[in-house]
Amino acid sequence: MILKSKGYLSTDLSSDYAGGMWAYIGREKSPSSSVNVRAIEAIRYKVVDKIKNEILEEIEESKAFFQVYDGAVYMNQGKTFLVKHLDLSSRIAWCQEADVNYYTKTRDFTVIHVIGSHIAYPARINNDQFTHTTAQKHVCKVTTTWFGFRRIWRRSNQVLDTVELSLPDYTYESQTAVEASQYSFRGGLHAAGHAILNVVPLYIICNQSDIASECANPHDNHYVPERILLYDPHPGGTGISAKVQPLFLELLSSALELLSSCHCSGDAGCPNCVQNLACHEYNEVLHKDAAIMIIEV
Ligand SMILES: [Zn+2]
Ligand SMILES: [Zn+2]
Structure with missing residues:
Protein backbone atom coordinates (compact mmCIF):
# COMPACT_ATOMS: atom_id res chain seq x y z
CA MET A 1 0.00 0.00 0.00
CA ILE A 2 1.95 2.97 -1.30
CA LEU A 3 -0.43 5.49 0.18
CA LYS A 4 -0.44 3.91 3.59
CA SER A 5 3.32 3.72 3.72
CA LYS A 6 3.55 7.42 2.88
CA GLY A 7 1.25 8.25 5.74
CA TYR A 8 -1.43 9.77 3.53
CA LEU A 9 -3.99 7.10 4.09
CA SER A 10 -5.41 5.13 6.91
CA THR A 11 -7.70 2.20 6.64
CA ASP A 12 -10.28 2.31 9.34
CA LEU A 13 -10.64 -1.34 10.26
CA SER A 14 -13.42 -0.63 12.70
CA SER A 15 -15.69 0.16 9.78
CA ASP A 16 -17.91 -2.67 8.69
CA TYR A 17 -17.75 -1.48 5.09
CA ALA A 18 -16.03 -4.17 2.98
CA GLY A 19 -12.37 -3.32 2.80
CA GLY A 20 -12.66 -0.50 5.31
CA MET A 21 -12.93 3.20 4.62
CA TRP A 22 -10.03 5.28 3.38
CA ALA A 23 -9.50 8.57 5.07
CA TYR A 24 -7.10 11.44 4.48
CA ILE A 25 -4.50 11.77 7.22
CA GLY A 26 -1.92 13.77 5.28
CA ARG A 27 0.09 16.66 6.62
CA GLU A 28 -1.85 19.54 5.12
CA LYS A 29 -4.35 20.12 7.86
CA SER A 30 -5.57 23.60 7.25
CA PRO A 31 -7.64 24.14 4.12
CA SER A 32 -7.01 27.88 4.26
CA SER A 33 -3.31 27.45 3.68
CA SER A 34 -3.73 25.14 0.73
CA VAL A 35 -6.73 26.22 -1.28
CA ASN A 36 -7.22 29.50 -3.05
CA VAL A 37 -10.29 31.38 -2.05
CA ARG A 38 -12.87 30.35 -4.58
CA ALA A 39 -13.56 32.84 -7.29
CA ILE A 40 -16.75 34.64 -6.46
CA GLU A 41 -18.97 35.00 -9.47
CA ALA A 42 -20.47 38.42 -9.90
CA ILE A 43 -23.38 37.30 -12.05
CA ARG A 44 -26.08 35.40 -10.26
CA TYR A 45 -29.58 34.23 -11.06
CA LYS A 46 -32.31 34.93 -8.54
CA VAL A 47 -34.83 32.22 -7.79
CA VAL A 48 -38.07 33.96 -6.84
CA ASP A 49 -41.27 32.55 -5.34
CA LYS A 50 -43.85 34.04 -7.70
CA ILE A 51 -46.70 33.96 -5.19
CA LYS A 52 -44.87 35.32 -2.15
CA ASN A 53 -42.58 37.50 -4.26
CA GLU A 54 -39.70 36.30 -2.16
CA ILE A 55 -36.12 35.47 -3.19
CA LEU A 56 -35.44 31.82 -2.39
CA GLU A 57 -31.82 31.66 -3.50
CA GLU A 58 -29.23 33.25 -5.72
CA ILE A 59 -27.36 30.85 -7.98
CA GLU A 60 -23.99 31.49 -9.58
CA GLU A 61 -24.24 31.94 -13.34
CA SER A 62 -22.12 28.86 -14.06
CA LYS A 63 -24.47 26.64 -12.06
CA ALA A 64 -27.82 28.26 -12.82
CA PHE A 65 -28.91 26.28 -15.88
CA PHE A 66 -28.33 22.99 -14.12
CA GLN A 67 -30.96 23.95 -11.57
CA VAL A 68 -33.43 26.42 -13.01
CA TYR A 69 -35.03 26.42 -16.48
CA ASP A 70 -38.61 26.39 -17.75
CA GLY A 71 -40.19 23.26 -16.29
CA ALA A 72 -37.45 22.44 -13.77
CA VAL A 73 -38.36 20.98 -10.41
CA TYR A 74 -36.42 23.04 -7.91
CA MET A 75 -35.95 22.13 -4.25
CA ASN A 76 -35.44 24.68 -1.52
CA GLN A 77 -35.42 23.95 2.21
CA GLY A 78 -37.44 20.79 1.82
CA LYS A 79 -40.07 22.45 -0.37
CA THR A 80 -40.68 21.58 -4.00
CA PHE A 81 -41.11 24.30 -6.59
CA LEU A 82 -41.77 24.27 -10.29
CA VAL A 83 -39.90 26.81 -12.39
CA LYS A 84 -42.62 28.57 -14.37
CA HIS A 85 -40.36 30.84 -16.33
CA LEU A 86 -36.67 31.58 -16.50
CA ASP A 87 -36.24 35.16 -17.63
CA LEU A 88 -32.77 35.32 -19.15
CA SER A 89 -32.64 39.10 -19.48
CA SER A 90 -33.46 39.88 -15.84
CA ARG A 91 -31.82 36.63 -14.65
CA ILE A 92 -34.84 35.63 -12.60
CA ALA A 93 -36.32 32.17 -12.29
CA TRP A 94 -39.99 32.55 -11.39
CA CYS A 95 -41.13 29.59 -9.32
CA GLN A 96 -44.26 28.32 -7.72
CA GLU A 97 -44.61 25.77 -4.97
CA ALA A 98 -45.87 22.54 -6.49
CA ASP A 99 -46.86 19.07 -5.45
CA VAL A 100 -45.17 16.90 -8.06
CA ASN A 101 -44.04 13.31 -7.89
CA TYR A 102 -41.13 13.66 -10.29
CA TYR A 103 -37.80 15.44 -10.39
CA THR A 104 -35.87 16.85 -13.33
CA LYS A 105 -32.32 16.42 -14.63
CA THR A 106 -30.76 18.42 -17.42
CA ARG A 107 -29.30 16.85 -20.54
CA ASP A 108 -26.13 18.69 -21.33
CA PHE A 109 -22.55 18.29 -22.33
CA THR A 110 -19.38 20.15 -21.50
CA VAL A 111 -16.53 20.61 -23.95
CA ILE A 112 -13.12 21.59 -22.63
CA HIS A 113 -10.89 23.39 -25.07
CA VAL A 114 -7.28 23.48 -23.97
CA ILE A 115 -5.82 26.83 -24.97
CA GLY A 116 -2.29 27.13 -26.35
CA SER A 117 -1.89 23.45 -26.93
CA HIS A 118 -3.10 20.98 -29.49
CA ILE A 119 -1.26 17.70 -29.16
CA ALA A 120 1.83 19.36 -27.82
CA TYR A 121 2.23 17.06 -24.83
CA PRO A 122 5.51 15.20 -24.62
CA ALA A 123 5.12 11.51 -25.37
CA ARG A 124 5.34 9.30 -22.34
CA ILE A 125 8.58 7.39 -22.20
CA ASN A 126 7.93 3.76 -21.48
CA ASN A 127 10.83 2.78 -19.29
CA ASP A 128 10.94 5.73 -16.95
CA GLN A 129 7.36 6.85 -17.07
CA PHE A 130 7.07 7.13 -13.32
CA THR A 131 10.12 9.30 -12.79
CA HIS A 132 8.60 12.60 -13.81
CA THR A 133 5.20 14.01 -14.43
CA THR A 134 4.12 14.41 -18.03
CA ALA A 135 0.88 16.16 -17.20
CA GLN A 136 0.64 19.69 -18.49
CA LYS A 137 -0.88 22.73 -16.89
CA HIS A 138 -2.94 24.87 -19.25
CA VAL A 139 -5.55 27.53 -19.45
CA CYS A 140 -8.77 26.08 -20.81
CA LYS A 141 -12.14 27.21 -22.04
CA VAL A 142 -15.08 25.29 -20.64
CA THR A 143 -18.34 25.40 -22.58
CA THR A 144 -21.55 23.76 -21.44
CA THR A 145 -24.48 23.22 -23.79
CA TRP A 146 -27.91 22.32 -22.44
CA PHE A 147 -30.22 20.61 -24.90
CA GLY A 148 -33.04 19.26 -22.79
CA PHE A 149 -34.11 17.72 -19.54
CA ARG A 150 -35.68 14.54 -18.28
CA ARG A 151 -38.60 14.25 -15.93
CA ILE A 152 -38.06 11.26 -13.68
CA TRP A 153 -40.55 9.58 -11.35
CA ARG A 154 -39.42 10.09 -7.80
CA ARG A 155 -40.47 6.67 -6.57
CA SER A 156 -39.13 4.45 -9.31
CA ASN A 157 -36.41 6.64 -10.88
CA GLN A 158 -37.98 5.79 -14.24
CA VAL A 159 -37.83 8.43 -16.94
CA LEU A 160 -41.29 9.85 -17.49
CA ASP A 161 -40.41 11.92 -20.53
CA THR A 162 -37.77 14.02 -22.19
CA VAL A 163 -38.26 17.69 -22.91
CA GLU A 164 -36.24 19.88 -25.26
CA LEU A 165 -34.63 22.98 -23.91
CA SER A 166 -33.17 26.01 -25.56
CA LEU A 167 -30.67 27.90 -23.44
CA PRO A 168 -27.57 29.84 -24.38
CA ASP A 169 -24.26 28.02 -23.99
CA TYR A 170 -22.21 29.03 -21.02
CA THR A 171 -18.45 29.49 -21.44
CA TYR A 172 -15.76 30.38 -18.98
CA GLU A 173 -11.99 30.30 -18.75
CA SER A 174 -10.37 28.09 -16.19
CA GLN A 175 -7.28 26.02 -15.51
CA THR A 176 -6.58 22.42 -16.31
CA ALA A 177 -4.08 19.62 -15.78
CA VAL A 178 -3.93 17.27 -18.76
CA GLU A 179 -2.26 13.92 -19.26
CA ALA A 180 -2.14 12.51 -22.79
CA SER A 181 -3.20 8.92 -23.27
CA GLN A 182 -2.49 6.43 -26.03
CA TYR A 183 -6.03 5.16 -25.76
CA SER A 184 -9.20 6.70 -27.04
CA PHE A 185 -11.55 4.29 -25.32
CA ARG A 186 -14.13 6.68 -23.96
CA GLY A 187 -15.44 4.60 -21.05
CA GLY A 188 -11.90 3.88 -19.87
CA LEU A 189 -10.77 7.51 -20.01
CA HIS A 190 -13.95 8.63 -18.27
CA HIS A 219 -25.13 10.91 -26.48
CA ASP A 220 -22.44 12.74 -28.32
CA ASN A 221 -20.15 11.06 -30.76
CA HIS A 222 -17.91 13.87 -31.77
CA TYR A 223 -14.18 13.52 -31.36
CA VAL A 224 -12.88 13.39 -27.81
CA PRO A 225 -9.12 13.86 -27.51
CA GLU A 226 -7.16 11.00 -25.99
CA ARG A 227 -6.41 12.45 -22.62
CA ILE A 228 -7.22 12.45 -18.95
CA LEU A 229 -8.13 16.00 -18.07
CA LEU A 230 -8.91 17.52 -14.70
CA TYR A 231 -10.06 21.12 -14.49
CA ASP A 232 -11.33 23.71 -12.05
CA PRO A 233 -15.09 23.88 -12.66
CA HIS A 234 -15.36 27.56 -11.68
CA PRO A 235 -14.78 30.62 -13.85
CA GLY A 236 -11.21 31.77 -13.38
CA GLY A 237 -10.23 28.50 -11.73
CA THR A 238 -9.81 27.48 -8.10
CA GLY A 239 -6.09 26.70 -8.29
CA ILE A 240 -6.67 23.02 -7.53
CA SER A 241 -5.71 21.71 -10.98
CA ALA A 242 -2.46 23.70 -10.70
CA LYS A 243 -1.75 21.76 -7.50
CA VAL A 244 -2.76 18.52 -9.18
CA GLN A 245 -0.37 18.86 -12.13
CA PRO A 246 2.96 18.18 -10.34
CA LEU A 247 1.33 15.30 -8.44
CA PHE A 248 -0.19 13.68 -11.50
CA LEU A 249 1.95 10.54 -11.55
CA GLU A 250 1.39 9.98 -7.85
CA LEU A 251 -2.32 10.44 -8.42
CA LEU A 252 -2.21 7.94 -11.28
CA SER A 253 -0.55 5.32 -9.12
CA SER A 254 -2.96 5.82 -6.21
CA ALA A 255 -5.88 5.72 -8.64
CA LEU A 256 -4.52 2.42 -9.92
CA GLU A 257 -4.22 1.16 -6.36
CA LEU A 258 -7.79 2.25 -5.67
CA LEU A 259 -9.11 0.54 -8.81
CA SER A 260 -7.27 -2.72 -8.33
CA SER A 261 -8.14 -2.96 -4.65
CA CYS A 262 -11.85 -2.26 -5.13
CA HIS A 263 -13.78 -5.50 -5.08
CA CYS A 264 -16.89 -4.28 -6.87
CA SER A 265 -17.83 -6.17 -10.01
CA GLY A 266 -18.98 -4.96 -13.40
CA ASP A 267 -17.70 -2.35 -15.85
CA ALA A 268 -19.60 0.51 -14.22
CA GLY A 269 -17.65 0.17 -10.95
CA CYS A 270 -18.94 1.72 -7.74
CA PRO A 271 -18.83 5.11 -5.92
CA ASN A 272 -15.64 4.02 -4.19
CA CYS A 273 -13.67 3.61 -7.42
CA VAL A 274 -14.86 4.94 -10.79
CA GLN A 275 -18.18 6.61 -10.03
CA ASN A 276 -18.39 10.24 -9.06
CA LEU A 277 -21.44 11.91 -7.57
CA ALA A 278 -20.73 15.18 -9.35
CA CYS A 279 -20.49 13.59 -12.82
CA HIS A 280 -22.56 15.62 -15.27
CA GLU A 281 -23.01 12.52 -17.37
CA TYR A 282 -24.63 10.63 -14.50
CA ASN A 283 -21.84 8.04 -14.51
CA GLU A 284 -22.87 6.65 -17.87
CA VAL A 285 -20.17 5.16 -20.13
CA LEU A 286 -17.70 3.98 -17.52
CA HIS A 287 -15.36 1.04 -17.90
CA LYS A 288 -13.34 0.10 -14.86
CA ASP A 289 -11.07 -2.52 -16.47
CA ALA A 290 -10.27 -0.21 -19.37
CA ALA A 291 -9.36 2.49 -16.85
CA ILE A 292 -6.91 0.10 -15.18
CA MET A 293 -5.37 -0.65 -18.56
CA ILE A 294 -5.09 3.04 -19.46
CA ILE A 295 -3.45 4.00 -16.18
CA GLU A 296 -1.08 1.01 -16.20
CA VAL A 297 0.43 1.89 -19.59
ZN1 LIG B 1 -15.53 -0.20 -7.09
ZN1 LIG C 1 -18.07 11.70 -15.36
Whole structure:
Protein backbone atom coordinates (compact mmCIF):
# COMPACT_ATOMS: atom_id res chain seq x y z
CA MET A 1 0.00 0.00 0.00
CA ILE A 2 1.95 2.97 -1.30
CA LEU A 3 -0.43 5.49 0.18
CA LYS A 4 -0.44 3.91 3.59
CA SER A 5 3.32 3.72 3.72
CA LYS A 6 3.55 7.42 2.88
CA GLY A 7 1.25 8.25 5.74
CA TYR A 8 -1.43 9.77 3.53
CA LEU A 9 -3.99 7.10 4.09
CA SER A 10 -5.41 5.13 6.91
CA THR A 11 -7.70 2.20 6.64
CA ASP A 12 -10.28 2.31 9.34
CA LEU A 13 -10.64 -1.34 10.26
CA SER A 14 -13.42 -0.63 12.70
CA SER A 15 -15.69 0.16 9.78
CA ASP A 16 -17.91 -2.67 8.69
CA TYR A 17 -17.75 -1.48 5.09
CA ALA A 18 -16.03 -4.17 2.98
CA GLY A 19 -12.37 -3.32 2.80
CA GLY A 20 -12.66 -0.50 5.31
CA MET A 21 -12.93 3.20 4.62
CA TRP A 22 -10.03 5.28 3.38
CA ALA A 23 -9.50 8.57 5.07
CA TYR A 24 -7.10 11.44 4.48
CA ILE A 25 -4.50 11.77 7.22
CA GLY A 26 -1.92 13.77 5.28
CA ARG A 27 0.09 16.66 6.62
CA GLU A 28 -1.85 19.54 5.12
CA LYS A 29 -4.35 20.12 7.86
CA SER A 30 -5.57 23.60 7.25
CA PRO A 31 -7.64 24.14 4.12
CA SER A 32 -7.01 27.88 4.26
CA SER A 33 -3.31 27.45 3.68
CA SER A 34 -3.73 25.14 0.73
CA VAL A 35 -6.73 26.22 -1.28
CA ASN A 36 -7.22 29.50 -3.05
CA VAL A 37 -10.29 31.38 -2.05
CA ARG A 38 -12.87 30.35 -4.58
CA ALA A 39 -13.56 32.84 -7.29
CA ILE A 40 -16.75 34.64 -6.46
CA GLU A 41 -18.97 35.00 -9.47
CA ALA A 42 -20.47 38.42 -9.90
CA ILE A 43 -23.38 37.30 -12.05
CA ARG A 44 -26.08 35.40 -10.26
CA TYR A 45 -29.58 34.23 -11.06
CA LYS A 46 -32.31 34.93 -8.54
CA VAL A 47 -34.83 32.22 -7.79
CA VAL A 48 -38.07 33.96 -6.84
CA ASP A 49 -41.27 32.55 -5.34
CA LYS A 50 -43.85 34.04 -7.70
CA ILE A 51 -46.70 33.96 -5.19
CA LYS A 52 -44.87 35.32 -2.15
CA ASN A 53 -42.58 37.50 -4.26
CA GLU A 54 -39.70 36.30 -2.16
CA ILE A 55 -36.12 35.47 -3.19
CA LEU A 56 -35.44 31.82 -2.39
CA GLU A 57 -31.82 31.66 -3.50
CA GLU A 58 -29.23 33.25 -5.72
CA ILE A 59 -27.36 30.85 -7.98
CA GLU A 60 -23.99 31.49 -9.58
CA GLU A 61 -24.24 31.94 -13.34
CA SER A 62 -22.12 28.86 -14.06
CA LYS A 63 -24.47 26.64 -12.06
CA ALA A 64 -27.82 28.26 -12.82
CA PHE A 65 -28.91 26.28 -15.88
CA PHE A 66 -28.33 22.99 -14.12
CA GLN A 67 -30.96 23.95 -11.57
CA VAL A 68 -33.43 26.42 -13.01
CA TYR A 69 -35.03 26.42 -16.48
CA ASP A 70 -38.61 26.39 -17.75
CA GLY A 71 -40.19 23.26 -16.29
CA ALA A 72 -37.45 22.44 -13.77
CA VAL A 73 -38.36 20.98 -10.41
CA TYR A 74 -36.42 23.04 -7.91
CA MET A 75 -35.95 22.13 -4.25
CA ASN A 76 -35.44 24.68 -1.52
CA GLN A 77 -35.42 23.95 2.21
CA GLY A 78 -37.44 20.79 1.82
CA LYS A 79 -40.07 22.45 -0.37
CA THR A 80 -40.68 21.58 -4.00
CA PHE A 81 -41.11 24.30 -6.59
CA LEU A 82 -41.77 24.27 -10.29
CA VAL A 83 -39.90 26.81 -12.39
CA LYS A 84 -42.62 28.57 -14.37
CA HIS A 85 -40.36 30.84 -16.33
CA LEU A 86 -36.67 31.58 -16.50
CA ASP A 87 -36.24 35.16 -17.63
CA LEU A 88 -32.77 35.32 -19.15
CA SER A 89 -32.64 39.10 -19.48
CA SER A 90 -33.46 39.88 -15.84
CA ARG A 91 -31.82 36.63 -14.65
CA ILE A 92 -34.84 35.63 -12.60
CA ALA A 93 -36.32 32.17 -12.29
CA TRP A 94 -39.99 32.55 -11.39
CA CYS A 95 -41.13 29.59 -9.32
CA GLN A 96 -44.26 28.32 -7.72
CA GLU A 97 -44.61 25.77 -4.97
CA ALA A 98 -45.87 22.54 -6.49
CA ASP A 99 -46.86 19.07 -5.45
CA VAL A 100 -45.17 16.90 -8.06
CA ASN A 101 -44.04 13.31 -7.89
CA TYR A 102 -41.13 13.66 -10.29
CA TYR A 103 -37.80 15.44 -10.39
CA THR A 104 -35.87 16.85 -13.33
CA LYS A 105 -32.32 16.42 -14.63
CA THR A 106 -30.76 18.42 -17.42
CA ARG A 107 -29.30 16.85 -20.54
CA ASP A 108 -26.13 18.69 -21.33
CA PHE A 109 -22.55 18.29 -22.33
CA THR A 110 -19.38 20.15 -21.50
CA VAL A 111 -16.53 20.61 -23.95
CA ILE A 112 -13.12 21.59 -22.63
CA HIS A 113 -10.89 23.39 -25.07
CA VAL A 114 -7.28 23.48 -23.97
CA ILE A 115 -5.82 26.83 -24.97
CA GLY A 116 -2.29 27.13 -26.35
CA SER A 117 -1.89 23.45 -26.93
CA HIS A 118 -3.10 20.98 -29.49
CA ILE A 119 -1.26 17.70 -29.16
CA ALA A 120 1.83 19.36 -27.82
CA TYR A 121 2.23 17.06 -24.83
CA PRO A 122 5.51 15.20 -24.62
CA ALA A 123 5.12 11.51 -25.37
CA ARG A 124 5.34 9.30 -22.34
CA ILE A 125 8.58 7.39 -22.20
CA ASN A 126 7.93 3.76 -21.48
CA ASN A 127 10.83 2.78 -19.29
CA ASP A 128 10.94 5.73 -16.95
CA GLN A 129 7.36 6.85 -17.07
CA PHE A 130 7.07 7.13 -13.32
CA THR A 131 10.12 9.30 -12.79
CA HIS A 132 8.60 12.60 -13.81
CA THR A 133 5.20 14.01 -14.43
CA THR A 134 4.12 14.41 -18.03
CA ALA A 135 0.88 16.16 -17.20
CA GLN A 136 0.64 19.69 -18.49
CA LYS A 137 -0.88 22.73 -16.89
CA HIS A 138 -2.94 24.87 -19.25
CA VAL A 139 -5.55 27.53 -19.45
CA CYS A 140 -8.77 26.08 -20.81
CA LYS A 141 -12.14 27.21 -22.04
CA VAL A 142 -15.08 25.29 -20.64
CA THR A 143 -18.34 25.40 -22.58
CA THR A 144 -21.55 23.76 -21.44
CA THR A 145 -24.48 23.22 -23.79
CA TRP A 146 -27.91 22.32 -22.44
CA PHE A 147 -30.22 20.61 -24.90
CA GLY A 148 -33.04 19.26 -22.79
CA PHE A 149 -34.11 17.72 -19.54
CA ARG A 150 -35.68 14.54 -18.28
CA ARG A 151 -38.60 14.25 -15.93
CA ILE A 152 -38.06 11.26 -13.68
CA TRP A 153 -40.55 9.58 -11.35
CA ARG A 154 -39.42 10.09 -7.80
CA ARG A 155 -40.47 6.67 -6.57
CA SER A 156 -39.13 4.45 -9.31
CA ASN A 157 -36.41 6.64 -10.88
CA GLN A 158 -37.98 5.79 -14.24
CA VAL A 159 -37.83 8.43 -16.94
CA LEU A 160 -41.29 9.85 -17.49
CA ASP A 161 -40.41 11.92 -20.53
CA THR A 162 -37.77 14.02 -22.19
CA VAL A 163 -38.26 17.69 -22.91
CA GLU A 164 -36.24 19.88 -25.26
CA LEU A 165 -34.63 22.98 -23.91
CA SER A 166 -33.17 26.01 -25.56
CA LEU A 167 -30.67 27.90 -23.44
CA PRO A 168 -27.57 29.84 -24.38
CA ASP A 169 -24.26 28.02 -23.99
CA TYR A 170 -22.21 29.03 -21.02
CA THR A 171 -18.45 29.49 -21.44
CA TYR A 172 -15.76 30.38 -18.98
CA GLU A 173 -11.99 30.30 -18.75
CA SER A 174 -10.37 28.09 -16.19
CA GLN A 175 -7.28 26.02 -15.51
CA THR A 176 -6.58 22.42 -16.31
CA ALA A 177 -4.08 19.62 -15.78
CA VAL A 178 -3.93 17.27 -18.76
CA GLU A 179 -2.26 13.92 -19.26
CA ALA A 180 -2.14 12.51 -22.79
CA SER A 181 -3.20 8.92 -23.27
CA GLN A 182 -2.49 6.43 -26.03
CA TYR A 183 -6.03 5.16 -25.76
CA SER A 184 -9.20 6.70 -27.04
CA PHE A 185 -11.55 4.29 -25.32
CA ARG A 186 -14.13 6.68 -23.96
CA GLY A 187 -15.44 4.60 -21.05
CA GLY A 188 -11.90 3.88 -19.87
CA LEU A 189 -10.77 7.51 -20.01
CA HIS A 190 -13.95 8.63 -18.27
CA ALA A 191 -13.50 6.04 -15.50
CA ALA A 192 -9.80 6.87 -15.14
CA GLY A 193 -10.65 10.58 -14.74
CA HIS A 194 -13.14 9.77 -12.00
CA ALA A 195 -10.74 7.42 -10.21
CA ILE A 196 -8.14 10.22 -10.12
CA LEU A 197 -10.76 12.67 -8.87
CA ASN A 198 -11.56 10.21 -6.10
CA VAL A 199 -7.94 10.18 -4.89
CA VAL A 200 -7.26 13.94 -5.22
CA PRO A 201 -8.65 14.64 -1.68
CA LEU A 202 -6.00 12.29 -0.27
CA TYR A 203 -3.32 14.75 -1.39
CA ILE A 204 -4.98 18.15 -1.58
CA ILE A 205 -7.63 19.45 0.76
CA CYS A 206 -10.52 20.54 -1.42
CA ASN A 207 -14.24 20.28 -1.85
CA GLN A 208 -15.62 17.84 -4.35
CA SER A 209 -16.92 20.80 -6.33
CA ASP A 210 -13.44 22.38 -6.67
CA ILE A 211 -12.16 19.94 -9.26
CA ALA A 212 -13.81 17.99 -12.08
CA SER A 213 -12.77 15.61 -14.82
CA GLU A 214 -13.59 15.63 -18.50
CA CYS A 215 -16.60 13.34 -18.78
CA ALA A 216 -17.52 11.46 -21.92
CA ASN A 217 -20.98 12.30 -23.15
CA PRO A 218 -22.81 9.12 -24.05
CA HIS A 219 -25.13 10.91 -26.48
CA ASP A 220 -22.44 12.74 -28.32
CA ASN A 221 -20.15 11.06 -30.76
CA HIS A 222 -17.91 13.87 -31.77
CA TYR A 223 -14.18 13.52 -31.36
CA VAL A 224 -12.88 13.39 -27.81
CA PRO A 225 -9.12 13.86 -27.51
CA GLU A 226 -7.16 11.00 -25.99
CA ARG A 227 -6.41 12.45 -22.62
CA ILE A 228 -7.22 12.45 -18.95
CA LEU A 229 -8.13 16.00 -18.07
CA LEU A 230 -8.91 17.52 -14.70
CA TYR A 231 -10.06 21.12 -14.49
CA ASP A 232 -11.33 23.71 -12.05
CA PRO A 233 -15.09 23.88 -12.66
CA HIS A 234 -15.36 27.56 -11.68
CA PRO A 235 -14.78 30.62 -13.85
CA GLY A 236 -11.21 31.77 -13.38
CA GLY A 237 -10.23 28.50 -11.73
CA THR A 238 -9.81 27.48 -8.10
CA GLY A 239 -6.09 26.70 -8.29
CA ILE A 240 -6.67 23.02 -7.53
CA SER A 241 -5.71 21.71 -10.98
CA ALA A 242 -2.46 23.70 -10.70
CA LYS A 243 -1.75 21.76 -7.50
CA VAL A 244 -2.76 18.52 -9.18
CA GLN A 245 -0.37 18.86 -12.13
CA PRO A 246 2.96 18.18 -10.34
CA LEU A 247 1.33 15.30 -8.44
CA PHE A 248 -0.19 13.68 -11.50
CA LEU A 249 1.95 10.54 -11.55
CA GLU A 250 1.39 9.98 -7.85
CA LEU A 251 -2.32 10.44 -8.42
CA LEU A 252 -2.21 7.94 -11.28
CA SER A 253 -0.55 5.32 -9.12
CA SER A 254 -2.96 5.82 -6.21
CA ALA A 255 -5.88 5.72 -8.64
CA LEU A 256 -4.52 2.42 -9.92
CA GLU A 257 -4.22 1.16 -6.36
CA LEU A 258 -7.79 2.25 -5.67
CA LEU A 259 -9.11 0.54 -8.81
CA SER A 260 -7.27 -2.72 -8.33
CA SER A 261 -8.14 -2.96 -4.65
CA CYS A 262 -11.85 -2.26 -5.13
CA HIS A 263 -13.78 -5.50 -5.08
CA CYS A 264 -16.89 -4.28 -6.87
CA SER A 265 -17.83 -6.17 -10.01
CA GLY A 266 -18.98 -4.96 -13.40
CA ASP A 267 -17.70 -2.35 -15.85
CA ALA A 268 -19.60 0.51 -14.22
CA GLY A 269 -17.65 0.17 -10.95
CA CYS A 270 -18.94 1.72 -7.74
CA PRO A 271 -18.83 5.11 -5.92
CA ASN A 272 -15.64 4.02 -4.19
CA CYS A 273 -13.67 3.61 -7.42
CA VAL A 274 -14.86 4.94 -10.79
CA GLN A 275 -18.18 6.61 -10.03
CA ASN A 276 -18.39 10.24 -9.06
CA LEU A 277 -21.44 11.91 -7.57
CA ALA A 278 -20.73 15.18 -9.35
CA CYS A 279 -20.49 13.59 -12.82
CA HIS A 280 -22.56 15.62 -15.27
CA GLU A 281 -23.01 12.52 -17.37
CA TYR A 282 -24.63 10.63 -14.50
CA ASN A 283 -21.84 8.04 -14.51
CA GLU A 284 -22.87 6.65 -17.87
CA VAL A 285 -20.17 5.16 -20.13
CA LEU A 286 -17.70 3.98 -17.52
CA HIS A 287 -15.36 1.04 -17.90
CA LYS A 288 -13.34 0.10 -14.86
CA ASP A 289 -11.07 -2.52 -16.47
CA ALA A 290 -10.27 -0.21 -19.37
CA ALA A 291 -9.36 2.49 -16.85
CA ILE A 292 -6.91 0.10 -15.18
CA MET A 293 -5.37 -0.65 -18.56
CA ILE A 294 -5.09 3.04 -19.46
CA ILE A 295 -3.45 4.00 -16.18
CA GLU A 296 -1.08 1.01 -16.20
CA VAL A 297 0.43 1.89 -19.59
ZN1 LIG B 1 -15.53 -0.20 -7.09
ZN1 LIG C 1 -18.07 11.70 -15.36
